[in-house]
Amino acid sequence: MSSEYGVRLDVPRLRRFGARGVPIIELRVSGPTGVFHRVAGICDSGASRTLLSPTTYERLGYVLPATPEWFPTNALTRQIFYVRQPLHLRIPATTGLPVHIAVMGGLTPDIEENLFGADLIEYFALLLTDDHVTFLGDRRT
Amino acid sequence: MKVLLIDESAMVARQLRDRLVAVESSTTGALHAIVDLETDYQLALEKLAEPEAYDAVIIEPYPFDQPAEMVRRIFRRLRATRTITIAVTSAFTVERCVETMRAGARDFFVKSRPINDLVTAILSLILRESETVGVPDLDARWVGRQLMRLSASYPGQWIAVAKRRLLAHAETRAELIEMLKDCPPEPPPKVWRLPVEWGNDDVF
Numbered sequence: 001m002s003s004e005y006g007v008r009l010d011v012p013r014l015r016r017f018g019a020r021g022v023p024i025i026e027l028r029v030s031g032p033t034g035v036f037h038r039v040a041g042i043c044d045s046g047a048s049r050t051l052l053s054p055t056t057y058e059r060l061g062y063v064l065p066a067t068p069e070w071f072p073t074n075a076l077t078r079q080i081f082y083v084r085q086p087l088h089l090r091i092p093a094t095t096g097l098p099v100h101i102a103v104m105g106g107l108t109p110d111i112e113e114n115l116f117g118a119d120l121i122e123y124f125a126l127l128l129t130d131d132h133v134t135f136l137g138d139r140r141t
Numbered sequence: 142m143k144v145l146l147i148d149e150s151a152m153v154a155r156q157l158r159d160r161l162v163a164v165e166s167s168t169t170g171a172l173h174a175i176v177d178l179e180t181d182y183q184l185a186l187e188k189l190a191e192p193e194a195y196d197a198v199i200i201e202p203y204p205f206d207q208p209a210e211m212v213r214r215i216f217r218r219l220r221a222t223r224t225i226t227i228a229v230t231s232a233f234t235v236e237r238c239v240e241t242m243r244a245g246a247r248d249f250f251v252k253s254r255p256i257n258d259l260v261t262a263i264l265s266l267i268l269r270e271s272e273t274v275g276v277p278d279l280d281a282r283w284v285g286r287q288l289m290r291l292s293a294s295y296p297g298q299w300i301a302v303a304k305r306r307l308l309a310h311a312e313t314r315a316e317l318i319e320m321l322k323d324c325p326p327e328p329p330p331k332v333w334r335l336p337v338e339w340g341n342d343d344v345f
Binding site: 006007014026028030033034035036037038059086088096097098099100101102103104122123124137138 | 142143175193196268271277278279281282284285288312313314315318329330331332333334336337339
């Protein structure tokens with residue numbers, strides 16, 4: 001099996017959070033009105049799914065249902081409860097057209113930072129370097 | 142949130158940028174604001190060439206040493222892309238304020254205001270406006286509604302969509318781009334990578 005990939009989408013890590021070590025990147029996420037907004041979040045392959053924090057999902061226009069169905073997910077220190085929400089993500093490409101993907105993400109009041117989670121790995125392998133997070137796809141075999 | 146600050150005075154622009162970033166991160170923190178500076182209006186216009194380059198632009202609409210036509214062109218471009226535009230000026234008159242608002246600015250501030258007041262007003266305006274700004278992506282909506290059908294028909298494949306119509310599908314992005322060479326360039330197609338499976342709760 002080769003380690004070469006046919007698709008490389010480089011997303012710069014936000015320098016402002018460099019001191020914290022965790023890779024924070026910016027993708028575009030669409031709200032219920034179909035408008036894509038920039039959303040910054042931790043790219044964490046250890047998180048089981050993409051989760052949006054209250055400040056972000058409210059800005060995108062999502063409203064938690066009056067009687068939400070909560071799903072649990074285990075975090076490092078405790079369980080996080082979230083409401084499932086399909087999300088459309090737009091990943092910028094340095095050259096050529098940006099790439100869109102859909103993930104079954106979640107909205108949760110339990111976190112303060114957005115998470116781009118392991119659901120991205122359903123589409124891409126992630127390569128982390130000091131400057132970039134690279135989405136690798138279309139493995140050449 | 143990406144903001145472009147256009148002002149011919151580098152010192153004023155830097156001061157405003159530093160206060161914006163400091164106040165934003167210490168208060169709301171919701172924007173994760175990245176603020177770029179530009180003192181040359183021609184270069185600013187070039188930076189705004191990509192429609193989604195910036196979410197908000199803060200501009201001195203009456204610079205001393207920049208051609209007025211350049212300012213007008215910047216405003217025209219911002220208006221076309223519905224970017225949040227905020228005028229911050231040291232040259233206040235009522236006529237200029239009216240002219241700037243008509244050109245597409247969402248608000249008009251004078252630089253003589255205390256800097257913390259000014260920055261707070263700008264940030265709350267950006268936050269408020271960012272909830273409503275933007276053009277709905279009708280192709281994304283269409284794909285969202287068809288996602289189960291599309292992922293069943295083309296699991297794991299790449300698709301291209303324009304005007305709510307499937308243009309092409311392929312196993313790899315390179316193949317898809319090759320197929321798009323024969324398609325009309327306008328409107329530019331949008332590219333999706335489809336999931337292998339969608340809506341199956343067992344996988345969660």
